[in-house]
Every structure is written in C-alpha cells, then in structure tokens.
Amino acid sequence: MTTKEKIMDVALHMFSERGYEAVSIRDICGEVGIKESTLYYHFKNKKDILDSLTAKFREHINGLLCDVDEILDEPLTDAEDFIGTKMMDKYMVESYLFEPFCNLMIRLMMIEQFHNEEIRELYEKTMFTDPYEIQMGIFMRLAKLGAFSEEDAKWIVRDYHAYMNMLTYKYLLNGELTEERKQGYMREVHEYMQRVMSRG
Amino acid sequence: MTTKEKIMDVALHMFSERGYEAVSIRDICGEVGIKESTLYYHFKNKKDILDSLTAKFREHINGLLCDVDEILDEPLTDAEDFIGTKMMDKYMVESYLFEPFCNLMIRLMMIEQFHNEEIRELYEKTMFTDPYEIQMGIFMRLAKLGAFSEEDAKWIVRDYHAYMNMLTYKYLLNGELTEERKQGYMREVHEYMQRVMSRG
Amino acid sequence: MTTKEKIMDVALHMFSERGYEAVSIRDICGEVGIKESTLYYHFKNKKDILDSLTAKFREHINGLLCDVDEILDEPLTDAEDFIGTKMMDKYMVESYLFEPFCNLMIRLMMIEQFHNEEIRELYEKTMFTDPYEIQMGIFMRLAKLGAFSEEDAKWIVRDYHAYMNMLTYKYLLNGELTEERKQGYMREVHEYMQRVMSRG
Amino acid sequence: MTTKEKIMDVALHMFSERGYEAVSIRDICGEVGIKESTLYYHFKNKKDILDSLTAKFREHINGLLCDVDEILDEPLTDAEDFIGTKMMDKYMVESYLFEPFCNLMIRLMMIEQFHNEEIRELYEKTMFTDPYEIQMGIFMRLAKLGAFSEEDAKWIVRDYHAYMNMLTYKYLLNGELTEERKQGYMREVHEYMQRVMSRG
DNA sequence: TATGAATGAGGTTTCATTCAT
DNA sequence: CATGAATGAAACCTCATTCAT
Numbered sequence: 001m002t003t004k005e006k007i008m009d010v011a012l013h014m015f016s017e018r019g020y021e022a023v024s025i026r027d028i029c030g031e032v033g034i035k036e037s038t039l040y041y042h043f044k045n046k047k048d049i050l051d052s053l054t055a056k057f058r059e060h061i062n063g064l065l066c067d068v069d070e071i072l073d074e075p076l077t078d079a080e081d082f083i084g085t086k087m088m089d090k091y092m093v094e095s096y097l098f099e100p101f102c103n104l105m106i107r108l109m110m111i112e113q114f115h116n117e118e119i120r121e122l123y124e125k126t127m128f129t130d131p132y133e134i135q136m137g138i139f140m141r142l143a144k145l146g147a148f149s150e151e152d153a154k155w156i157v158r159d160y161h162a163y164m165n166m167l168t169y170k171y172l173l174n175g176e177l178t179e180e181r182k183q184g185y186m187r188e189v190h191e192y193m194q195r196v197m198s199r200g
Numbered sequence: 201m202t203t204k205e206k207i208m209d210v211a212l213h214m215f216s217e218r219g220y221e222a223v224s225i226r227d228i229c230g231e232v233g234i235k236e237s238t239l240y241y242h243f244k245n246k247k248d249i250l251d252s253l254t255a256k257f258r259e260h261i262n263g264l265l266c267d268v269d270e271i272l273d274e275p276l277t278d279a280e281d282f283i284g285t286k287m288m289d290k291y292m293v294e295s296y297l298f299e300p301f302c303n304l305m306i307r308l309m310m311i312e313q314f315h316n317e318e319i320r321e322l323y324e325k326t327m328f329t330d331p332y333e334i335q336m337g338i339f340m341r342l343a344k345l346g347a348f349s350e351e352d353a354k355w356i357v358r359d360y361h362a363y364m365n366m367l368t369y370k371y372l373l374n375g376e377l378t379e380e381r382k383q384g385y386m387r388e389v390h391e392y393m394q395r396v397m398s399r400g
Numbered sequence: 401m402t403t404k405e406k407i408m409d410v411a412l413h414m415f416s417e418r419g420y421e422a423v424s425i426r427d428i429c430g431e432v433g434i435k436e437s438t439l440y441y442h443f444k445n446k447k448d449i450l451d452s453l454t455a456k457f458r459e460h461i462n463g464l465l466c467d468v469d470e471i472l473d474e475p476l477t478d479a480e481d482f483i484g485t486k487m488m489d490k491y492m493v494e495s496y497l498f499e500p501f502c503n504l505m506i507r508l509m510m511i512e513q514f515h516n517e518e519i520r521e522l523y524e525k526t527m528f529t530d531p532y533e534i535q536m537g538i539f540m541r542l543a544k545l546g547a548f549s550e551e552d553a554k555w556i557v558r559d560y561h562a563y564m565n566m567l568t569y570k571y572l573l574n575g576e577l578t579e580e581r582k583q584g585y586m587r588e589v590h591e592y593m594q595r596v597m598s599r600g
Numbered sequence: 601m602t603t604k605e606k607i608m609d610v611a612l613h614m615f616s617e618r619g620y621e622a623v624s625i626r627d628i629c630g631e632v633g634i635k636e637s638t639l640y641y642h643f644k645n646k647k648d649i650l651d652s653l654t655a656k657f658r659e660h661i662n663g664l665l666c667d668v669d670e671i672l673d674e675p676l677t678d679a680e681d682f683i684g685t686k687m688m689d690k691y692m693v694e695s696y697l698f699e700p701f702c703n704l705m706i707r708l709m710m711i712e713q714f715h716n717e718e719i720r721e722l723y724e725k726t727m728f729t730d731p732y733e734i735q736m737g738i739f740m741r742l743a744k745l746g747a748f749s750e751e752d753a754k755w756i757v758r759d760y761h762a763y764m765n766m767l768t769y770k771y772l773l774n775g776e777l778t779e780e781r782k783q784g785y786m787r788e789v790h791e792y793m794q795r796v797m798s799r800g
Numbered sequence: 801t802a803t804g805a806a807t808g809a810g811g812t813t814t815c816a817t818t819c820a821t
Numbered sequence: 822c823a824t825g826a827a828t829g830a831a832a833c834c835t836c837a838t839t840c841a842t
Contacts, residue, residue, distance in 0.1 A: 035825075237835080434803090810834105811833105
C-alpha cells in the first residue's frame, strides 16, 4: 500500500467512526506514521481526502450499477427468482453492504449527511434512490411472470425497502462488522423474503 | 423567555442543524445577543447546554409515556381502533414527532448518536425501543379483538415500525418542518394503516 | 462572626495554602456561602481582602512589639534568663508563631513575598528584622550580666537567628499545625538554648 | 540557541521572578518573538515547559552528585580541609548556587514549592537533604582527622546548614545575582568557617 | 445586605495549513 | 517524498468586576 492509500485507509476508518470534523490531520498522520506536512504532499487539504474517498466510492458504485443494469436488461426466464436472489446477494450484499470499503463509506456518509450537502445527496442516491430502483426492476420482472400484480409490486417494494433499511441499520452499520452479524442479517433478510413470497 | 431559555432554544436549533461540535459558543451567543462570558453564568460549559436539553427532553418523554401507559391499561372496547389511532395521532405525532422541541431534539440525537454514547442510547430508546413497545401494545389489543392472530401481530408491528421510520425520516427530519410536509406524512401513514387493516 | 470576618477568615486559609493568585473570588465565596457580587459590598476588590488581612496583621504585630519594648526597657535583674525565656515563649511563640491568625499570615507572606513587594517588606520585617532586633536586645542584656562578651553576643544572635528560622520552617510552616509539631518545635528550641548557654 | 532552548530560557527567567502561574504563554512568546501556536510545536502544554526545566535541572544535579560522591570516597589526607573547601567552592557554589541556570531553578522552586508537590520534593532534596548529607560527609572526614568529636560534628553540621541557608537566601535568591553579592556571600561563608574551625 | 445578570480582558489549547529544506 | 518549524484563526473557558434591584 502506498502512503497515499494508507492515508485514505486510515482516514476512512476514523471518519466512519468519529465523523469528519472530529478527526484531525494529526490523528490521521499519527496513525499512518507520517508528519502532518507530509500529508499535504499527497492531498491538497483535509477536504481533498474526503473527496478522494467519495470519488473512489462513486467509481465502485458505478461499476456495480453497470453490472446490475446489464442483468436487468436480460430477457425474462422462468428462473427469475434466482436472478433476484443473485442480484441481491451478489451486488447489494456481497459487493456493497458487506464489502469493507463500501460499508465504511456508508457509515461515513450516514454521519456526514448532516454536515455536507454533497454527501447527503450521495447517501440518498446510494442508500435510497438506487436500491429502490433496482428492487423495483426486480419486482417488476417478477410481476411480469405473474407472481403478483404490478400494482401490488409497488407496495411490496416500498415495504421491502423500509424493512431492508431497518435491518441494514440494525446489523451492518453499528459496531464492528463480524461474521456473526453478517449471518444474522442474511437470516432476517431471507426470512422476510419468504414471508413476502408466501403472501403474494 | 429568560436568557437561559433563549440560549437553550438557539442552541437546539443550531445543534439540530449542524451538530454539536460544529456549533461554537460564539455562534450561539452571537445569535442570542450576549457575550460569551455571559453564557457561562447560565451554563457550566458547552456540554452542560446539551445535558440541559436532553434532561428537558427526557422529562417531556416521561410525561408522554405515563399518559400512554395509562391508556394502554384501560379495558378493551369495541372502538379499539379509535384508541390506536388516537394514541398514534395524539402522542406519537402531535406531542412528539410534530412537537417543535421534540422534533428538533430527534434531529439532534440523529446527528449526535455517532459522537455521544449517552445520546445514542436515548435515541435508540425514544425512536426504537419505546415506540416499538407502544405499537406492540396497540396491535396486541387489536389482536385480542380478533383483527388478526397474535402471531401475525408480531410481524405486523415489525413491518409497521420499519415503514414508520422510513416515513418519519422522509418527511419530518429533513429541512424545515412545514404544514405541507406534516400533511404528506399523515397521508402516507393513514394510507399504510388502511392497507394493513384491509390485509388482515 | 460577621460576613466580613468570615470572608477574611476563609480567604486567609485559602491564600496561605494556595497563594493569592491561585485563589479565586469564586472559591472564597463558595466556601463562605455567598454570591460573588456580595463580596464586593464588603471589599472594594480582591486586593482589598489581602490589604485588610495585612492591616489586621500589622496591628497585631504592633501590639506585640509594644509589649516587648516595655519589657526590654525594664531594669536588669539577676533572673534575666527568665525574662529571655518568657519573652521568647510568650511573645515570639505563643502570641506569634503558634497563634493561628499569625501563623497563617506568615505562610501567606512566605508565598506572596515573591509576587508582592509590600508583602516582601512586611515578611522581612516580621520574620527577620524585628525578631533579630529583639533577640539582640535580649542577648545584650545577658552579655551585660556577664554571660558572654558583647562581641560574642553578635555572633550568637546570628547563629541563633539562623537556627530558629530553620526550625520554624521545619515545624511550623508546613502542613497542619498540630500539637505534636508544636511540641517538637519547643523541644528543639530548648535543646538549642541549652547548647548555647553551656557553650558560653 | 534553538527556539526550544530560547523558550526554556525565557520561561525560566520569568517563572523564577513571578512564579509559574503568573507567567502566561503569551508573555513567554512575546519575549521569545514567536506566536503562541509555535510554542505548542515545541511543548505539549504549559506544564511541559516546567517539566522540561526540572528534568534538565535533575540531570545537572545528578552530574554534580556523582562527582561529589567520588571525591568523598577518596582516602583521607592531611590536606582534608582543602578538600572540604574545594568541594564547597567548586560544587556547592560555583556549579550550583552561582551557576546561572541552577540559581534561577532554585528561585523557581522556592516559589513553586507551595503550588506543586513534585517541586516541593525536588526543592527539599536539592536544598536540604542532599546538601545536608554532603556537609555531614565532609565534617565526618574532618572529625576522623581529629578536628572535633563525631558527636560534635552532628551539631556543627546542623548549625552550619542553618547558617548557610540564611546566607544563601540573603545574598543569592533575591534580586539580581551580581558579582558584588556573590562576593558578599563568599566573604560571610569564609568568615563563618573560620569561626567554626577556631572554636573546635 | 445580598443577589442575578452581564461583561471585557485574558488565559490555554487545537487545528489546518504553508513553506523552505 | 518527507520533514521541521512556523502561523492565523478560532475554540472553550475563567476571572475580577459592575450595576440595577
């Protein structure tokens, strides 16, 4: 890991725990093992660290969204439910909520949304708007296969979305992200899905 | 309004917008129209302002909880749904989520939960634990009247709880709390209730 | 005790322990049980408390000096040593070093001599110049009775003076002034006197 | 002189005149010619300046004590009095009481002993305990050569010690340390030594 | 007598940042 | 790449004091 990467890594860990303001350049440099002046060789200023992190996050997210869009454009099959599960597990969970960098970024955004308009927007996009759209895409495909009416799908998505947020907050954005908590999250997610599917 | 009250009022508004750390004693005093040293006549230190606010909030909350407990202990009637609606509207909404002081305190706690353990606890209690218990109490009464099974009630409460949080966050904890947004919130709440009731 | 006296009493105790600067008006008033503004009814300002204490001390000292001067003017008798001992015990010890008010004032002066020119002078006068003169008076009387030459007397006084200071500092100006420490002081003083008298 | 040394130098001069509390960071920086924030690059906080001074003083003292111990372990000679005089002049006087850094440190300790327990201990050690032991070592050597009984030596040391303290305080710890005052001190010290020796 | 409320001056400290080396 | 040294701005807080009531 280069010094620049080390700085970003340390900063992300600290920002996501204490918030941007509460972390000082001193804190970061102390942990990285460099002098404060050295940091300014790698970054223009404190804000630049945050910007670099969000830029990296945006790239990561964009990659995921491309993949997801491709899949959602595939023709319908009978194994549609498989696609939905795969999507959720692979993209929403494995590569996003569970993925270390993204998980910390979400925590960081959750804290900083109140201090920073740009971050608030990114947070709303990546935690509400985008997931909502994707989930809507999936449930619409299921509706087209006759699992439920398209009208019902809208409500199902809203309920689903609200419930997922609750679980995410409960299991994934507090304390350390252990295997145990990940499994707890997965269990509750699947439990919910079964309820939804059996209800339709 | 006494000077002390004015300080608390201004501080609450600022804290709930920018967060505790980001607001300086200077900021508060500038807005109140006093010198910084004067503030220290009324409060021991900056933390003391926050503590006074949370103390006042706790008192307010305790008053509400007492009222609610009394109502939940009343004998069952056929107009039970009325009680549930009354509770929600009067205590959860009118005297809590819509009530200016509480609304700002919730925003403040939402921000500060990440920087302050005591506030995190208060936030979890007043936004999750307490409401969950109250809602459970109401739905259990409805279950006893035959609206649905007690087993179903548990899931209904969880769904309900998750959905309410989403609505609360969407309408009541962002930007200014206008009449328009309040009405939007109420509309969606009642819409949801109808869905739930018709589903059972 | 009037409020004014209480203030002086509390201030003296605090000043003599922590020094004038280190004691705040708040500290004093907190201990006395009045508000800061009340203190300014009794004293012009902080300095005025100190001045009142030194004024009171000066009066006390002047009373003692008058008594001592009278005795030193009495005609010589054969029981001269008795006079010396009486003087020392009664005036220097009982009414001065051991006397609670004076003892605290000495401690106060010992600390404040470095911050306050007026106090430095008072300290030098009451702890060095005056005692030296009195002791010289006594030893001269003894010399006149033939105990030792007047030339020797001068050295004896200087040695005596230096030794007494050491004992005073060791026993009377540190920690609490207990009966035990007073007795320790007296023992060493008399031990020294015997040595001096037997040497001559 | 580096900036850090300059700070320590200025701080020592000010502390030894006015006392630690009465000197502000602003005062020091003003005299050194730097901004307050610069001082915090070199020292953790105000206390850290004091600690650095005492640390430096301790080192200096330890060096002296080692030298003195070595000399006191040398075999007795007939020119013993020479050793005693040399010791006193070289170590106690030249390298300690007259030495500019130590002289100021002693003044500083004399003032701060009343506000700071650690300094009180250091003061007692370096102005009472240590000198007393050294003087005892010297006089015991003289006693072994037959100058006086070992029993007498004890009293002689005590008298000597008390007298030296008086002279030190009178000549060396007040006002500026001029050549004149140093000579006055030396004169009185030697005068006293002659008296002691002639008496034995 | 006593108090509540206010204030100006000043204290220590932290912070992000700059710049020559 | 990295550092040592410096800095301006701003933070929180304490203190002695004043004055109307």
